[in-house]
Amino acid sequence: MNEIAQIVVLTLAAGTPLVFAALGELVVEKSGVLNLGVEGMMLVGAIASFIVAAKTGAPWLGVGAGALAGALLSLIFGVLALTLRANQVAAGLALSLFGIGLSAFVGRPYMSVVIEGIKPIVVPGLTTLPVFGKLVFGHNPLVYASIALFAAVQIFLRRTRAGLVLRAVGESPQSAHAIGYPVLAIRYAAVLFGGACAGLAGAFLAVAYTPSWVEGMTAGRGWIALALVVFATWKPWRVMIGAYLFGSVTLAQFQAQAAGVAVPAQLLAMLPYVATVVVLAIISRDAAMIRLNAPASLGKPYHPE
Amino acid sequence: MKLRLEARPEPSRLALWSAPLLATAATLCVGFIVFTALGRNPVAAFDAFFIAPVATRYGIAELLLKASPLMLIGTGLAIGYRANVWNIGAEGQLTLGALAGGGIALAVGEADVPSALLLPAMFIAGALAGMLWAAIPALLRTRCNANEILTSLMLVYVATLLLSWLVHGPWRDPEGYNFPQSKIFAANALLPILLPETRLNAGFVLALAVVALAWLFVRRHIVGFEMRVAGLSPGAANYAGISWRRNIWLGMLAGGACAGLAGVGEAAGPIGQLLPSMSPGYGFAAIIVAFVGRLHPAGIALASLLMSLLYLGGESAQVNLALPSAVTGLFEGTLLFFLLAADVLVNYRPRIVAAAA
Numbered sequence: 001m002n003e004i005a006q007i008v009v010l011t012l013a014a015g016t017p018l019v020f021a022a023l024g025e026l027v028v029e030k031s032g033v034l035n036l037g038v039e040g041m042m043l044v045g046a047i048a049s050f051i052v053a054a055k056t057g058a059p060w061l062g063v064g065a066g067a068l069a070g071a072l073l074s075l076i077f078g079v080l081a082l083t084l085r086a087n088q089v090a091a092g093l094a095l096s097l098f099g100i101g102l103s104a105f106v107g108r109p110y111m112s113v114v115i116e117g118i119k120p121i122v123v124p125g126l127t128t129l130p131v132f133g134k135l136v137f138g139h140n141p142l143v144y145a146s147i148a149l150f151a152a153v154q155i156f157l158r159r160t161r162a163g164l165v166l167r168a169v170g171e172s173p174q175s176a177h178a179i180g181y182p183v184l185a186i187r188y189a190a191v192l193f194g195g196a197c198a199g200l201a202g203a204f205l206a207v208a209y210t211p212s213w214v215e216g217m218t219a220g221r222g223w224i225a226l227a228l229v230v231f232a233t234w235k236p237w238r239v240m241i242g243a244y245l246f247g248s249v250t251l252a253q254f255q256a257q258a259a260g261v262a263v264p265a266q267l268l269a270m271l272p273y274v275a276t277v278v279v280l281a282i283i284s285r286d287a288a289m290i291r292l293n294a295p296a297s298l299g300k301p302y303h304p305e
Numbered sequence: 306m307k308l309r310l311e312a313r314p315e316p317s318r319l320a321l322w323s324a325p326l327l328a329t330a331a332t333l334c335v336g337f338i339v340f341t342a343l344g345r346n347p348v349a350a351f352d353a354f355f356i357a358p359v360a361t362r363y364g365i366a367e368l369l370l371k372a373s374p375l376m377l378i379g380t381g382l383a384i385g386y387r388a389n390v391w392n393i394g395a396e397g398q399l400t401l402g403a404l405a406g407g408g409i410a411l412a413v414g415e416a417d418v419p420s421a422l423l424l425p426a427m428f429i430a431g432a433l434a435g436m437l438w439a440a441i442p443a444l445l446r447t448r449c450n451a452n453e454i455l456t457s458l459m460l461v462y463v464a465t466l467l468l469s470w471l472v473h474g475p476w477r478d479p480e481g482y483n484f485p486q487s488k489i490f491a492a493n494a495l496l497p498i499l500l501p502e503t504r505l506n507a508g509f510v511l512a513l514a515v516v517a518l519a520w521l522f523v524r525r526h527i528v529g530f531e532m533r534v535a536g537l538s539p540g541a542a543n544y545a546g547i548s549w550r551r552n553i554w555l556g557m558l559a560g561g562a563c564a565g566l567a568g569v570g571e572a573a574g575p576i577g578q579l580l581p582s583m584s585p586g587y588g589f590a591a592i593i594v595a596f597v598g599r600l601h602p603a604g605i606a607l608a609s610l611l612m613s614l615l616y617l618g619g620e621s622a623q624v625n626l627a628l629p630s631a632v633t634g635l636f637e638g639t640l641l642f643f644l645l646a647a648d649v650l651v652n653y654r655p656r657i658v659a660a661a662a
Contacts, residue, residue, distance in 0.1 A: 036454065040638075076642060085310075085653070086645040089391055089454070090596060094641040097589060101634025108629035215631075220462050227455045266470035273459040273466075277445070284451040303310075 005134040007251070009120070012143050013209060015247025017042070017201040017218070019146040021225035022232070022239045023153050024197020029229055030157065031190035032170035032297035036092025037077050038198050039222025040099020045070040045199025046206035047103040050110055050213040059118045059207040063142070063200065066207075070199020071192045073099060078191045082184055085301045100216065110213045117211030118142060142204045149197070154236045166190060170295035173302040183304060198222065220273065227276045231283050233293040242279075249275050310653035320650040325597045325604070328643035329611065335639050345626055353625040358617035366503030368613050370575060373512040374399070374567035374584065376609035378591035380519045381563025383600040385556025387523070388532040389539070392560040394442065394457030396588025397464035398435040402565025403572040403583040404468050405434030410494035410573065411476060411487055420493045427494065428511070428569050435565020436558045438464060443557035447550045453557065461588070469581045476579060487579035496574045508570035513606075515563060520602040528555065564588060585616065586634070593641045612637065 021038050028035050048069030053062030073095065080091040120140045121127070127137040157163040166186060169176045173183045201221070206213055224246060232238035253268045261268070284290060340350035358364050378395045385392045392398075406427035413423060438460060445451040469485070478488045496506035523529040535542035535552050543549070571583050594612050598605030619633030649655075 080642065080645050084646055084649040086648060090641075091645055093393060093592060094638060094645060097593065097634070098638025098642060101631060101636075101638045104631035105629055105635045108631060220459065223455055223458050227452075227459075230452065230455075264470050264474055266466040266473065270463050270466050273462040277441075277451075277456050277459045280455055281445045281449040281451040284445075285449045287450050290450070 002131060002134070005131050005138075009134055009138055011244055011247045011251050013140055013247070014250045015243040015245075016140070016143050016146045017204050017209065017221050018225050018228060018243035018246055019150065019240060020201035020204060021198045021222060022228040022243060023146075023149055023236060024194040024201075025225055026229050026232070026234060026236060026239055027153060027157075027166070027197075028190045028194035029298055030170045030234060030295055031166050031187045032173060032295050032300070032302070033081065033187050033191055034088050034092065034299040035074065035077055035081075035095070035191060035194055036089060036226065037074065037095025037099065037222075038194075038225050039218055039220065040096035040102075041070040041073050041195050041198035042099075042202035042205070042218045042222045043103035043216070044073050044099045045202030046217060047107040047110070047202075047213060048199070049203035050113075050115065050206040050211075051106070053117075053207045053211075054110060054113050054115050057116065059116065059211070062207045063118070063203045066203025067196040067199040070197070070202065071195040074191050074195025074198070077195075078188050081301070082187055082191070085303055088299050088301065096222070104215045107213050107215060111215070113213065115207065115211055118208040140204075140208050142200075142208050145200075146204075150236055150240055157236065167295070170297055173297050177302075177304045183302060198225075201225070224272065224276050227280045230290070231279055233283070233289060234295065235293070246272060246275065309656050309658050310649065311656050313652055313654050316651045320647075321599060322604075324644055324647035324650065325599070325608065327647040328597070328640055331643040331647075332636060332640045336636060339632075339635075340626075343628065345628075350622070350626055353621050354618035355614060357625070358621045359614065362500070363503050364617070366500050366505035367617060368610060369509050370503075370505050370613075371616050372606075372609040372613035373509045373574075374570055374587045375591050375594050375612050376606050377512045377515055377563045377567040377570070378560070378588060379594035379598060379605040379609055380516050380602055381560040382591055383595040383598070383602070383605060384519060384523065384529075384532065384559040386536070386595055387600050388536045388552040388556050390553050390556030391454045392439060392442065392457050392557050393454055393592060394439070394459075394461050394588070395560055395564040395591055396584060396586065397457070397461035398438045398561045398564035399568040399571070399584050399588045400461075400464040400468050401438040402431035402435040402568030403579065404464075404471065404568070405565070406431035406569030407487065407490070407572040407579040408476075410490045411579070413491070413494065414488075415491055418493060420497075423493050424496065424573065427573060428566055431565040431569030431572075432562040433565070435561040435563070435568065437561070439557040439561025439564075440554075443554050446553050446557075453553070457557075465582070468579065468583065472579050472581055478578075485581050489578045490573065494573055495577055496570070504575050506570075506574045508574045511566065511570065515566065516602045516606050519559075523602065532556065564591075590616075590637055593637050596641060597644055611640075615640075 025038055045066035049062035049066030052065035053059040077091050077095045080086040081088045120138055123137040127133045165181055169183050169186050177183045228239055228242045231242045249272050253271045256268055257265050337347050340347045359368050409427050409430050442453040442456040445456050446453045472487055473485045476487045478486055496508050499505045531547045532552050535547050590612050594605055594608045598608035615633050615636050619630040622628040622632050623630040
């Protein structure tokens with residue numbers, strides 16, 4: 001039983017970067033904006049958090065720096081796609097390419113630096129309880145933070161007036177503008193939030209999950225997060241399910257390798273990517289469901305004149 | 306006082322073609338600031354980055370050598386981008402092309418096959434493999450409506466892992482001291498050198514030929530015209546009975562074929578064997594080349610020279626300025642940012658107006 005608890009703990013940890021990044025992108029897309037720069041923002045968040053953690057010895061300060069760096073990077077996307085009305089696909093791609101380059105450039109001296117990362121919590125007397133102890137009290141603090149983020153996003157979108165306005169902006173910016181809502185400001189706020197979340201996802205990888213800095217260490221998780229939002233048909237609870245499913249695929253690959261399965265490591269490592277393609281194809285088949293759930297103005301530039 | 310953007314009645318051609326120049330100038334300014342901030346003498350850094358690499362005959366040859374895959378892939382991608390088909394997995398299609406072309410070279414081995422037969426076979430195999438890899442996102446898009454951006458990108462990772470497995474395992478050179486690399490290709494599987502004492506090879510001619518063909522297709526062929534229409538106005542294209550499915554297939558396959566050719570060009574050219582990584586990100590840099598070149602074959606040829614210079618500059622900066630060569634990626638991203646920003650002038654006229662009372 002304790003082994004099962006351990007697997008659950010590892011699965012949640014493996015899915016957590018996807019939870020952060022995909023929830024952030026979900027809010028962005030709910031406001032009608034498609035930001036393909038998640039991978040770049042994650043990498044910049046990762047290196048920013050790692051540098052701050054290495055310099056100060058305070059990994060939590062690093063987490064804050066990661067979120068801030070992600071938000072700052074997303075601001076570039078905001079200026080291009082919102083203020084200057086650039087093509088959102090191109091601006092998002094540019095953000096990813098820039099983030100990959102920037103993080104590799106800044107991170108070169110930190111390739112073999114070792115830091116003290118954020119460790120799973122231990123509650124005296126509780127974590128050591130059989131099965132449930134680990135299951136409830138044995139996760140990394142950032143895993144709890146990601147679950148809190150899920151609750152916050154869910155409540156924000158479904159139960160608050162601000163969430164309703166954000167969704168309205170995503171469905172029909174013209175109507176939202178006509179009623180008097182500042183469409184651009186709301187979209188900026190959503191983009192910044194998405195950037196901070198992607199930065200957190202990167203920070204989790206760099207200062208808690210591994211903890212280390214490797215060039216391109218997100219290994220496509222930013223793109224998988226984008227696919228997850230489609231997979232989840234823009235529903236936060238389905239993002240969680242999807243993220244943990246992918247977490248378990250990643251984990252299965254490592255476990256199979258460790259168990260010495262007679263399949264080459266590289267072929268096993270393909271699993272998460274192949275799974276993303278297959279799942280995306282299956283979900284997208286139902287065009288009516290996608291159209292029903294996708295924010296109506298997704299990816300379409302809007303500028304009040 | 307407030308800056309306002311006024312819609313132009315029609316896009317400005319002047320702005321369209323001056324945007325890449327503006328963006329290049331702005332990127333150079335950023336480079337100036339970055340070099341200064343890093344404590345390098347900016348003039349010396351500029352010389353090391355942009356002048357020294359191409360100051361020699363060998364340097365010019367290297368410039369053209371690196372520009373070849375960039376213009377090839379950029380040209381192929383642009384055909385799709387014009388029709389709003391977003392293939393961003395060219396890096397994977399390049400890898401698969403190298404794998405297929407290289408596979409043939411390894412299978413033939415030391416056997417006495419004339420170059421005139423072997424090289425075309427390698428290029429055809431590479432183009433087909435690149436097309437096959439691009440056909441997966443095309444199929445999933447036309448049959449399942451799956452977003453081709455995400456699927457083509459995921460396949461980059463799959464292709465890289467596939468090649469990595471082959472050169473670590475079945476295709477590893479038994480006499481290669483356990484390094485993950487294939488045997489070195491025999492001389493008949495290598496592209497002939499164009500300029501003696503340089504690495505510039507016949508792949509450059511192939512790239513130019515493809516660019517010329519693409520120009521004819523885009524400008525003179527009805528399908529090229531229809532694809533442009535589809536990109537500019539999907540509604541009008543639909544009304545005119547232009548098949549969006551055909552556009553997706555053509556767009557993806559054109560990109561895949563060109564990337565596959567570029568992959569063979571690398572394997573049979575400067576590399577001469579199969580390695581775990583066959584390209585320093587040419588497939589991604591070519592996206593920027595396509596945009597900076599305004600999706601036009603001639604523009605792409607020029608933009609590929611600029612991007613090639615950024616690669617050479619990055620290598621030179623590593624040697625002469627002790628800066629990581631990743632500075633190339635930084636400049637590439639910056640260039641695209643400025644280009645997108647400058648593009649606002651194509652459709653809008655900036656005007657300074659008094660703030661509303």
